[in-house]
Amino acid sequence: MSARGIGWTLHGDGKNVRPGGFVAPEERLTWPRTIGIGAQHVVAMFGATFLVPLITGFPPSTTLLFSGIGTILFLVITAGRVPSYLGSSFAFIAPIAAAQSQHGAPGALGGIIMAGAALALIGGIVHSAGTRWIQAAMPPIVTGAIVALIGLNLAPTAKAGFEQAPLTALVTVVSILLVTVLFKGILGRLSILVGVLTGYAVAMVRGEVDFAAIGSAAWFGLPDFAAPEFHLSVVGLFIPVVLVLVAENIGHMKSVAAMTDRDLDPYTGRALMADGLATMIAGSGGGSGTTTYAENIGVMAASRVYSTAAYWVAGIVAILLSLLPKFGALIATVPAGVLGGAGVVLYGMIGILGVRIWVQNRVDFSNPINLSTAGVALVVGIADFTWTIGDLTFAGIALGTASALIIFHGMTAIARARGSEHVPGPEELESSDHGARPSKLG
Numbered sequence: 097m098s099a100r101g102i103g104w105t106l107h108g109d110g111k112n113v114r115p116g117g118f119v120a121p122e123e124r125l126t127w128p129r130t131i132g133i134g135a136q137h138v139v140a141m142f143g144a145t146f147l148v149p150l151i152t153g154f155p156p157s158t159t160l161l162f163s164g165i166g167t168i169l170f171l172v173i174t175a176g177r178v179p180s181y182l183g184s185s186f187a188f189i190a191p192i193a194a195a196q197s198q199h200g201a202p203g204a205l206g207g208i209i210m211a212g213a214a215l216a217l218i219g220g221i222v223h224s225a226g227t228r229w230i231q232a233a234m235p236p237i238v239t240g241a242i243v244a245l246i247g248l249n250l251a252p253t254a255k256a257g258f259e260q261a262p263l264t265a266l267v268t269v270v271s272i273l274l275v276t277v278l279f280k281g282i283l284g285r286l287s288i289l290v291g292v293l294t295g296y297a298v299a300m301v302r303g304e305v306d307f308a309a310i311g312s313a314a315w316f317g318l319p320d321f322a323a324p325e326f327h328l329s330v331v332g333l334f335i336p337v338v339l340v341l342v343a344e345n346i347g348h349m350k351s352v353a354a355m356t357d358r359d360l361d362p363y364t365g366r367a368l369m370a371d372g373l374a375t376m377i378a379g380s381g382g383g384s385g386t387t388t389y390a391e392n393i394g395v396m397a398a399s400r401v402y403s404t405a406a407y408w409v410a411g412i413v414a415i416l417l418s419l420l421p422k423f424g425a426l427i428a429t430v431p432a433g434v435l436g437g438a439g440v441v442l443y444g445m446i447g448i449l450g451v452r453i454w455v456q457n458r459v460d461f462s463n464p465i466n467l468s469t470a471g472v473a474l475v476v477g478i479a480d481f482t483w484t485i486g487d488l489t490f491a492g493i494a495l496g497t498a499s500a501l502i503i504f505h506g507m508t509a510i511a512r513a514r515g516s517e518h519v520p521g522p523e524e525l526e527s528s529d530h531g532a533r534p535s536k537l538g
Contacts, residue, residue: 104405113400120356121179124405133401134409137392138417141183141410142289146427147442148184148384151253151435152192153201155382157319157417157424159184162383164414166374167407170388173370174363176404179352179396181411182374185387186446187340190249191333192384194491198329201382205324208379211334215341216372223365227346236457237466238500239343242336244450244470245477245496250443252480257436261304268295268437288438295434304431313425319418322382332490336497341387345371348388355393356402465507473500 104124108114111126124130141163149159166182174180188208195204222230234242258265272291279287299305345368353360367388375385392410396402417423454461454470461467477496484490490498 104403107403118356118400119403121177121358121402121404124403125401130403130405131409133395133399133403134406135413136399137181137395137406137410138413139289141181141389141392141414144186144288144389145183147288147292147435147438148186148189150428150430151189151257151439152204152384153196154192154384155320155322155424156427157419157421158321158381159378159383160414160424161319161418162374162378162381163386164411164418166371166378166386167411167414169374169377170367170370171404171407171411173373174366177358177363178349178360178367179356179402179404179407180348180367180388181392181407182371182386183389183392184384185337185341185344186442187246187337187344187387188334188385189253190246190493191330191337193253194333195327195330199325199327201322202325203327203330205322205379205382206326207330207334208385209324209376210326210331211337211341211385212372212375212377212379214335214338214372215375216369218338218342219365219368219370219372221365222368227361227364230342230346234339234343234501235504236453237459237469238504239339240450240453240457240459241470241473241500242339242450242497243343243453244447245474245500246336246340246493247443247446247448247450248474248478249480249492249496250439250446251478254436254439254443257432257439260436261299261302261431261433264295264299264302264304264431264433265437265440267298268292268434269440271295272438272441288442291441292430292434292438295437296430299431299434304433305429307429309428310422310425313421315422316419317421319421319424320382324379332494336493337385339497341371341385342368345388348393351393352396352402355397465504465511468507469500469504472503473497 104122107119107123107125110124111129113119113125119125125133145159145163146156148154149156163181163183167180170178170180170182188211191207191211192204195207199206218230268291271294272287275287275290296305346364349360349364349367352358371386371388378384378386392407453459459466461470473496476499477492480492481495482491483495
């Protein structure tokens with residue numbers, strides 16, 4: 097494969113996956129089959145990628161455009177070694193909403209760019225120094241607490257949308273839950289998308305959908321762009337997102353490495369830098385911040401096709417769809433009740449994903465350090481504590497994240513000095529399963 101990640105060898109006869117094997121990142125099937133798999137990746141990322149701009153009020157087509165561009169950029173920077181799709185990150189929803197209340201959409205875009213720059217910088221450090229320092233700074237107890245409080249901090253937002261159309265929202269929630277358990281394979285993994293479509297159908301019957309914007313939209317054209325503004329006061333809102341994206345990207349990299357039997361550690365720094373740059377580009381034009389997608393990792397696991405050629409197809413298809421304004425206008429008609437119902441499930445899932453990190457890594461909650469770290473951080477994040485210093489405002493997610501880091505490392509240092517409590521050492525953190533399975537913040 098070339099340094100730019102294009103130029104694949106044909107897997108077997110190009111028509112079938114060899115028994116017991118898989119299509120490697122540097123391989124591909126025939127182009128018609130590759131295009132079909134790429135389109136499947138678009139479907140897999142579709143529901144989650146569009147929900148973020150719909151919830152935050154960003155133009156859906158703009159987010160889709162930068163999602164496709166970001167995916168292609170990711171493939172180029174990682175030299176085609178890491179099959180991944182960059183879609184909208186749910187971790188950005190809360191800070192975007194908070195930043196918009198202070199400085200409008202331009203201020204939120206500025207925060208997205210700053211978060212992307214920080215992620216790219218961390219990626220550069222990881223590329224040079226490796227990931228062990230991240231594992232030491234953010235052990236599973238801290239990472240799990242941050243992920244959990246980001247999801248649970250959004251609970252009031254889900255409630256507000258739910259109350260605008262309770263019946264429609266309830267149908268959306270029930271549909272998502274039923275599809276999850278009734279169907280296997282790709283359809284089961286698309287439960288959010290199917291649930292939103294079902295809720296949308298109910299909303300149409302109840303007269304809650306306004307189609308006026310679709311008729312006035314053009315068939316072809318560029319999406320709406322917006323310029324960012326930079327305000328120091330939003331920095332505290334977006335710092336926690338960076339920490340989550342780091343953990344999420346590393347987790348996804350480990351998952352793909354395990355499934356493809358490849359050592360992807362040398363490309364972890366590149367992946368972080370690519371996601372950071374993609375997020376900066378998105379924020380520069382009015383799109384949502386990006387992250388690697390667990391939904392697409394699920395598609396690869398089901399199909400056993402890990403070819404990066406399919407992701408080039410997915411990125412190109414996403415860009416082409418973004419150039420259809422009528423399509424974007426249709427997506428924008430999804431009513432608040434549907435979004436509220438989807439939010440109940442999604443935000444709850446994000447919160448529990450934090451708990452899953454604790455379970456997978458066997459976090460010992462009989463240790464008062466772990467108990468205090470998680471307990472205080474969750475209360476601060478869920479209650480949305482706020483601290484204002486001059487022009488700087490730190491809300492629940494930022495304060496909860498800071499609480500988790502300060503409490504864990506502060507209590508650990510004191511306990512080690514006093515010998516009063518067992519704390520995990522560097523060897524235990526290194527051998528931990530931290531981040532080895534994909535989360536679904538995307």
